[in-house]
Amino acid sequence: MADITLTVKRTSTADEAGPSWQSFQVPEIAETMSVLDALIWVQQNSDPTLAFRRACRVKMCGTCGVVINGREGLACGTLVRSLVGDRGGEVRVEPMRHLPVVRDLVTDPGVFYQHLAGAGAAFSPKDGGQEPAEILPDSKERKTIDPHRECIYCGLCYSACSVAGLDSGFLGPAALNRAFALVSDSRDGGGKQRLQVAATEQGIWRCHTIFECTAVCPKGIPITAAIQGLKRKVVVSKLKGLIGLDR
């Protein structure tokens, strides 16, 4: 097995010169070695000060999102072999975009969570709804909602979204995907309010349908389709007079 060169963009609060790239030689310890395994190897064997987040190591928790060779991905879900083959080579890792860097690969997801909250990410049960509430597995409603419920809030779609990079007020793909899942759910009572928020200047109409969010989502969520679905719901709701006409 060949060694790899792991090149990491490093940022330290003490370093006034700004970020810099640092390379480490890492042995490929297994064919199934992930980028996260390589980062852990560096932390344990070369530089214990290297900072990054991780928890589950199995693509479930969403904490290890980074940019790998220029593309957003989960460090634990990206195999080194898939990047350099069996001959070794360089893997470049940097923090996610559009979020403040705390240190090295650790970013502050505050604005990402603020947008989720702003779009109404919490389920709001309908008054007087049937108990137990149910949506049958083979129903049209279930098929509409299900692809949009698997979000692990990793933030990779936000990092890949060029509109989010230009406008930090844009709600962003994950928040809009969550809003779509909830307004499509008959058990939820907050639909009107969610559509009203989605219809504002920094909601659905800021999306340029570039599909980058959908391309990088590790859970395969059709995020762009959710935003298009929200647009249709907003237009229909406005025509029916259910939500205001002003943005």
Ligand code: SF4
């Ligand atoms: S929609 Fe996909 S890429 Fe975006 S936060 Fe959720 S899991 Fe991550």
Ligand code: FES
């Ligand atoms: S460590 Fe949990 S998703 Fe990578």
